[in-house]
Amino acid sequence: MNNLSYYGWTETLLRQKAKSIFKDLPHGRISVTHKTRYEVVAEEGYFSCELTGNMLYGRDPSEYPSTGDWVIFQPIDTEEGLIMDVLPRQKTLFRLKSGTISERQVIAAHVDKAFIVQSLDDNFNARRLERFILQLREEEILPVVVLTKSDLEFNRTEVETALRHITGEIPVYYTSIHDSDSIVALREFIQSGETVVFTGSSGVGKSTLINALCRKDVFKTANISTSTGKGRHTSTRRELVIMEGGGILIDTPGIKVFGVTNNDADSLNDVMDFSQFEGKCRFKDCQHIHEDGCAIIEALERGEIDPGVYESYLKLRKEVWHFTASVQEKRKRGKSIARMVEEVKKRSSKYK
Template sequence: MITNYDLKPLYEFGWSIYWDTVRSQENEWTQKLSPARVIAQFSHSYKIMTPVGEHSAGVSGKFEFNAVNRSDYPAVGDWVMVEIVPNEARSVIHAVLPRKTYMVRKAAGNTMDDQIIGSNMDYLFIVNALNQDFNLRKIERYLIAAWESGAQPVVLLTKTDLCEDPPKFAAAVENAAPGVPVHLISALLDQGKNELTPYLHAGKTIAITGSSGVGKSTLLNWLAESEKQRIQEIREDDARGRHTTTHRELFLLEGGALIMDTPGMRELQLWDSHEGWEQAFSDIEALAGQCRYRDCIHESNQGCAIIQALDDGTLDPKRYANYKKTAKELAHLARKEESSSQKKSKKTTSSQQKKKRSRSNMIDILEELD
């Protein structure tokens, strides 16, 4: 039984006129379902916020049958259309509304598949600690994925209490992240929170991402002024942290902002992020546009703006090396993805041909029986 529900409670979790419009573009049956937001994702189930409260949920059989890739399934932050089971705190997910923004990475292993880290974020807080784990090249990788997501990236340098010269590190990040806000914070010393206030508006969604041990859960608890996530100590000898967060979850802060905490990642494997790569290295792309020749390979001094910038010190050689490294990585990934798609297509065609032959043989047998 499908019932129309009052959607006002969902506005607290980010529902808006925009999503009303998106919903109206779904088919007639789907429009009659209730919207809900995925607020936690586990191995085989979800926790969602519906108009009648928090529910556990799973996808319908038809949804699972039609899903091809991992990214087809709901992710934390998604708006989904659900059938609310009467008299139970349970719903069935029938559809995912088109994502406004989403951060994606290559799934672990050798399979060519993508994994949604979070969706429908307004801001993406890229967290890096000012300890032995500080790494500009790692921040650049996260920026590629962040720009590709469509959300506004913001770099937070945490644990400033462990660093002798935090402004020096902030300046280095600003050079490596053109146009991206960079903030120095310390939850231990309660410093820098006011700088984050402009992002924490009611109804806005902020995803927190970064490696293990950089202080993501501490940041969440500090912003919430309560213990939303359990915290584990990092190993002091190498600044490596254990995974405090084991699943993705969306938390509603007292002020109305929504914070998405995600498990730490040892390494962010990029996925189909060419536009994000261009944005993350916009300064180098601008230099490339100033080269004398359109097909400049940036290996000779004559008329090459990039070589000149390297020579005069205005371009960091390590940043340029990462620019070339990530470009090769994305090109290699694109080739593998194309090859994988071709194999899937051939496999599907072969399977369809077998079904046709099987169906044809069955018809022949039936005709003989007649």
């Protein structure tokens, strides 16, 4: 028997399940997503599940279940089942589906914290952090910056300067596989029942870090061997695992480009830490682009705002606008098609 509270099951989810017409069937959490199959961890064990037709048709692909989702399923035998319903999602980690301008792709659902892993050798990039943080804000997922390979040579002052506008409320961890205290500190930040996602490009040491964090003796080891976990995570599937001592960990395949699917351009002001200038622009709805009396542009001219940060602001602002406009456009198109269908129906019923 699995105790699903270790997998993040809560009273709130139980209340939501009670509203489903399938409330008498068992529930579980998706631990692995294959193309059309899902591995679901339930009280009675692991089930390999498929979707019922009503879960597939008439839905946007971003509404299909994903790793981390809680589902209600009909067991077929002791190992297989059919997914009948998905409980309402919260705290979903999305990205822009590559090759599209307005489609969201779910990376993981019910995520409390997202660990953005970058290595201090040559992978560290504040612009990429800003992008992730903006995306996470929309779903109220806590971003956590993890800078790996801190045993290698790097310019700490440079890194800290680049992070200055980011680090207000966002925790930053420097880790090295050769310094077990740094791993333990990160481990202690993950609490029981909490779901954490790890993202990062290939080669930053994410697998090494995850393996070290998941080791039974992570709290005791003095020396964590570098050879653990090398070349293990080569597949592209996502995996949800329980950590010894509590916490649920979801690994994601190396993501290089992360397109934002954010609708709220204002939250960018917080990501870039422009909030200190709030209310200081001449126009209330100032977008800080070319308006007269803009406090941000003035601060930029005085050298109080890093030009790189401001440039990044402009770029992300454009992306958010682009995404929002494409979504609205799509919605409008959808509506006019629905209207057309209605018209045809009305007209044809006249001749019946």
